[in-house]
Amino acid sequence: MSLRQCLASTSRATATKTRPRLTKSLCLPTLSGISRLCPTGPAPVHVRHASTLPQRSDRFNKLTKSHIGELRKLVGSSSSILSTLDGSATEDDLKTYNNDWMNKYHGKSQVVARPRSTEEVSKIMTWCYENDIAVVPQGGNTGLVGGSNPIHDELIISLSSLNSVRSFDPVSGVLVADAGMVLESADGYLAEKGFIYPLDLGAKGSCQIGGCVATNAGGLRLLRYGSLHGSVLGLEVVLPDGKIWNGLSTLRKDNTGFDLKQLFIGSEGSIGIITGISILCPRRSSSTNVAVFSLSSYEDVQKVFSETKTHLGEILSAFEFFDAASYALVRRMQKHHGEEPKKVFEQEGDFYVLIETSGSNAEHDEEKLTNFVEHLMTSEMVLDGVLAQDTTQAHSLWSLRELITEACTKLGAAFKYDLSTAPGEMYDLVEQMRARLTEKGLLKGDWEGDVGAVVGFGHMGDGNLHLNIVAKQFSEKIQDVIEPFVYEMVKEKGGSISAEHGLGSMKAPYIGYTKSETSIEMMKQIKQMFDPKGLMNPYKYIV
Amino acid sequence: MSLRQCLASTSRATATKTRPRLTKSLCLPTLSGISRLCPTGPAPVHVRHASTLPQRSDRFNKLTKSHIGELRKLVGSSSSILSTLDGSATEDDLKTYNNDWMNKYHGKSQVVARPRSTEEVSKIMTWCYENDIAVVPQGGNTGLVGGSNPIHDELIISLSSLNSVRSFDPVSGVLVADAGMVLESADGYLAEKGFIYPLDLGAKGSCQIGGCVATNAGGLRLLRYGSLHGSVLGLEVVLPDGKIWNGLSTLRKDNTGFDLKQLFIGSEGSIGIITGISILCPRRSSSTNVAVFSLSSYEDVQKVFSETKTHLGEILSAFEFFDAASYALVRRMQKHHGEEPKKVFEQEGDFYVLIETSGSNAEHDEEKLTNFVEHLMTSEMVLDGVLAQDTTQAHSLWSLRELITEACTKLGAAFKYDLSTAPGEMYDLVEQMRARLTEKGLLKGDWEGDVGAVVGFGHMGDGNLHLNIVAKQFSEKIQDVIEPFVYEMVKEKGGSISAEHGLGSMKAPYIGYTKSETSIEMMKQIKQMFDPKGLMNPYKYIV
Structure with a gap:
């Protein structure tokens, strides 16, 4: 029985108590982090035409075996430097760092440094500055625009060994942590304390919180918790000349001069290496609900969005949409996997929306959502809807939306x-x-x-x-x-x-379609001001 | 009967229905915008020692009568230029612009320009750049640190004639408006459409939305809606050389290069004049509740803060505190006014907290708050509490907190x-x-x-x-x-x-107590990059 049928035979008061069961047919596979990060289908090969990739610049020195010896003196552990130049690594060992996870972008770096402290990052960067060595800072390497892989032989500085919590204040909710901490680990740490990381991404099992700040990641919680420009309170950054900038404030308010950290949020490694983060984390909601609706037009999608904000207000945590072609694609993938896709909706539509609520009182949230669902179902705005009854069903509903990315790549x-x-x-x-x-x-x-x-x-x-x-x-x-x-x-x-x-390597040449000449000129000046030698993540972003 | 007494004789279920009435004795005067902006008591005279005020710099040209003639040619209306140099204004006429509202800071400008369009701002600024004329951009002139008044004879560019809404999108909630719009007018415009401006200040009747962005104003709604770094989506700025930078994006997400607008948020007129703003506005909550509690220690204030976030979560919109000395000061002022302060609490405390909730469902919000109040009153965390029953009482409770500022100045x-x-x-x-x-x-x-x-x-x-x-x-x-x-x-x-x-004139010399040398050096470079002639709001901010 679909929601519409259910509600037709149920009074408003009763509907609050008897949430319609989800049809059993909704048994979609749930996503696993691995399958999403390592698609095994035909590799997508949409990259910039080779002719448009910039040539290696002569202003950078080439790394030699003797350089590796110098680098090793700067770090405490021998495993912190991997290089094909001194035989401490094979080309295969460096593939994880040279190539992105989609296997679209392929660098040719011969050296990966994995410093274990901010001071080590600083020493390495100072050395690179003095020796004119180009550098690519790398977090979880889960980006989609080739921003975290070298294009030529740039030295890769991986933040993966900098991955501890530095402090957490349960009164203010401020977390201070190393940039290399994996997003899922940070969120797990906070979950134990009743808090939530104000950012969520498909790649959370691999991406690092520093990389997320460097790329100003958006993701699934932006609608509720806003952008990182609002929630990041401070940053620690190693500047292109190796100097450590301690902007790791834990203050929610501080109006003493330009808000410098904002420049690094979304700077894609072009003006410094983020090594530490201070971020404001909200309380974790105790109650979450998910519903998906089919609709007949994009106009209705907008109407429902507007109504949702009115009715669900402060508990709305996601409003995602997908079209019939996306829905068909997921079902096509399931057939390719030998599965027979189950019927989800009594009446399918040209569009679908997924609504998630998160709040502090399960009873109130359910009442709000059920009343709203009833309002929608008795209106002409939606065709049909399903409401998750438990966490597993919530994951299944989310997978209707999240499997689209995988289906696009696999088909x-x-x-x-x-x-x-x-x-x-x-x-x-x-x-x-x-x-x-x-x-x-x-x-x-x-x-x-x-x-x-x-x-x-x-x-x-x-x-x-x-x-x-x-x-x-x-x-x-x-x-x-x-x-x-x-x-x-x-x-x-x-x-x-x-x-x-972000821009990375893929979209750098196209920035002019979104930004004016005046903007690009200002950006170039900022890049020049911070990185006069142009060592940081060259050939990308602002070129 | 205080809340504690009331709750002692009431079961939880009943308490939900029968919210204790506020004691009638709580009849504090409510604040009027005017009294808050124009205190008539002894003027506070805490300014920087005269010896520390910077001397006039010879690098700026002095304005002459012939300059005024040139300026007049750049604007469409004769009333857009006020000057004592050509007799179009008296010294008295210019006092509103030269002095701040507290009468603490006194400029000696002889010219005020009140452009009516961004283009006019641009023409004036181009002319100033070519003629080496120092400039002070001025919004509502409600600042507290002497940031919006000239120190010497700088030309004042007032934004007050740029005050229209440019567009509003009810689906996204994005408002685009001129910088000179008064905050209260912008909020009033949004209220009619069911939205709220994500910033609220005591000075809202006079301050301008552009000035609020230029000073990164915080105010009363920051706890709920976050800082302007998160909610401002775009800015239009006239740069120091007169060029118009159109960064007036209405996009919630745009990762194409450095987020330049962030530099102008909180820049206090030091690198450009904000002429237009695009800002994300949330839905206006239909239900608001206010409660005030007395407590015996600051430790309890923190405990209650933590508990409040757990219990009220997404509906919490303000958590203010004040100490017994603040409370006594307000009562002292009332006595000076010939009023006999009424008893508010059965048991007074060393500390007080004001809690406000805003949500989309009055019934749910009241239930959450009443349950929470019961939880607090039956704990050892609070001594006593009062809960507003209507808007008037809510204003009265807010005045307990808001009258403190006035009391400080008047006594x-x-x-x-x-x-x-x-x-x-x-x-x-x-x-x-x-x-x-x-x-x-x-x-x-x-x-x-x-x-x-x-x-x-x-x-x-x-x-x-x-x-x-x-x-x-x-x-x-x-x-x-x-x-x-x-x-x-x-x-x-x-x-x-x-x-x-902010820093303004008052705190500019003390920035080193909060910011590192590295930070200050970076700020100076940014200032130099945008304003190489140092024309914008000189002698202040980053000096």
Whole structure:
């Protein structure tokens, strides 16, 4: 029985008590961190044309065996330096650092340093500065735009050995920790104390909190807890000349001069290496609820979003959307896996929204959500809906949204775009892209063209669209139809060509589609001011 | 009957329904915007020693009558330029602009420009740049540190004629407005649409939203809605050379390069003039509750704060505290006004906390708060409590906290400090200051010494203490006992000498107590980069 049927035969008062059971057919596989981080299907090969990748710059020195000897003197442990130059590592050992997890970006570095303290990072950076050695700071290496891999032979400084909690104040909720701490570990530490890390990502099992700050990661909790520009209270950074900047304040308020830490949030390793983080963590909500609805139009998605904010207000923690093509893609993947997808909705729609609430009082939250669900189901805004009854079902509902990324990668070569516009205009981008690919003869019927599917999904609450074009295989012909068209569409709407993934190597050349010449000029001056030798993460970001 | 008595005779279930009535004795005067902005008592005269005020710099040109003629050609309306140089204004006319509202800071400017568009601001600034004219951008001129008044003869650019809403998107909640819009007007505009401006200040009837961004104002809603670094989405700024920087994005997410707008938030007019703002506004809560408790120790204040976050979670919107000395000061002021202060608490305490909730469901919020109040009253954490029954009573309870500022100013010469530390250490600052003033023979018995009272109050939730030393009259002797001792205390605790008021003229020389040499050096470079001629708001902020 769907929710609509259930509610039709239930009074409002009773509905509060008897939450409709989720249909048993909803038994989707849940996500595992590993499968999401290491897709085994055809590798997506959408990278910048080789001709556009910058040449190695002669202003950087090449690392030699004798350099490695000097580097070893700066660190306490022999395992802190891995290099093919002195035989302490093989090329294979360095692949994890040279290549990204999608195997899209391939560096040629011969040296990885894994310092164990901020002081060691500082010593290494001072040495690099004096010797004109280019550097790539690396966190969990889970980025999507080639920002954390070398392009040529840059020295990689991995933060993975800097991974301890430094302090936690249960009155203020302020956590101070090393930058290399894995996000999931930080959140686990906080969970034991009744707090939550104000950021959540698919890659949380691998990504590091320092990398998240360096890339200004957005993720699933942004709607509720806001951006890192608001929640990060302080940073410790090793500057390009090796100096340690101690901006690791734990104060929530401090109006004494420019808020310097803000420059490092989202700086993608271009002006310093973040080694420590101070962040304000909220209390963990004791109650969480998840519901998914099918809808007939994007206009209804917007109406439901607006209604959701009115009715669920302070307990709303996520509002995600995906289109019918995304939903079909996940079901297609399940069939490829030999599974027969189960029926989730009595009435499927052209759109779906996932609503999550988190609050401090389970009874109140359930009442709010049930009343709201009833309001939606008796309106013309939704076609059908399902409400999770327990954590397992909540995970299953989330997987409807989260498996889309995996399906895009496993069913073909995915051209992935992470865009933002005003929420009202967001879906136009998907429709315009479909029209263009159809017009060019690439998108036809049911997987009959070179492009199998164009899907749109994302964080509706943040105006953040993930537009994925799933081709049977990569071709420059398809890419040339997509780009720069996709960026032109976004520019026309005053949107961003990278809502949360950053610029890295992939989008560096396209910044002009989102930022003005005046902005880019100011950014270049900032880069020059902090890193006059241009040693930090070269060839990317602001070039 | 106090809450404790009421609850003692009431079961939990009944308590939920029968909220104890507030004692009728609580009839405190409510605050009026005017009385708060224009205290009529002895003017506080705590300013920097005259000898420390910087001399006029010869690198700036002096304005002449012929300059005024040139300026007039840049603007559309003759009333946009006020000057004593061409007789279009008297010295008296310019006092509002030259002096701050506390009458502490006195500039000697002969020209005020009131441009009516961003383009006019740009033309004026271009002209100033070409003619080496120093400039002070001015919003509502409600600051507390002399940041918005000239020190010498700088040209004042007032934003007051730039005060329209540019757009509002009810789906995303993004407001775009001119910088000169008065905060209360912006909030009023949003209230009609069911939204709220994510910032609230005592000076809201006069302060401008641009000035609030330029000073990174904190205020009463920070605990709930976070800092402006999180909620401001974009800015339009006229740069020191007159160029317009259009960073007026309405996107919630945009990771394409350094987040430049962050540099202007809290820059106090030192690197540009903010002319437009894009800000994310939350839905307005339909239900608000206020309660005040008396407690016996600061340790209990912290315990209650922690418990409040656990029990009230997402509906908590303010947690303010004040000490017995603050409470006594307000009652003293009432007596001076010929009023007999009414009894508020059955049992008074050494400390008081004010808790406010805002949520989307009145019934749920009341139940949460009543359960929590019962929990507190049956614990040993509070002595007594009162709960507002309606808006008028809520205002009365708020006035217990808000009248403190007025009382400090009206009962003597107030030395005002706006400090932040970890919440746990905050009150040490008050106790140490009292000990020092007692030791120096300045603080004795009941207003028997030169100093009448040392009071501590503030935004507990933000770790923000307002420490006020109320002297019978200003003396350099008292000031020298207080300073730099007050800053040394803060430095020792890793705190901030200006939590929310900014640096301006008053605190510029003391930045070193909060910020490291490395930080100050970076700030100077940023200032130099944006404003190589040093025209913007000179002699203040970063000097």
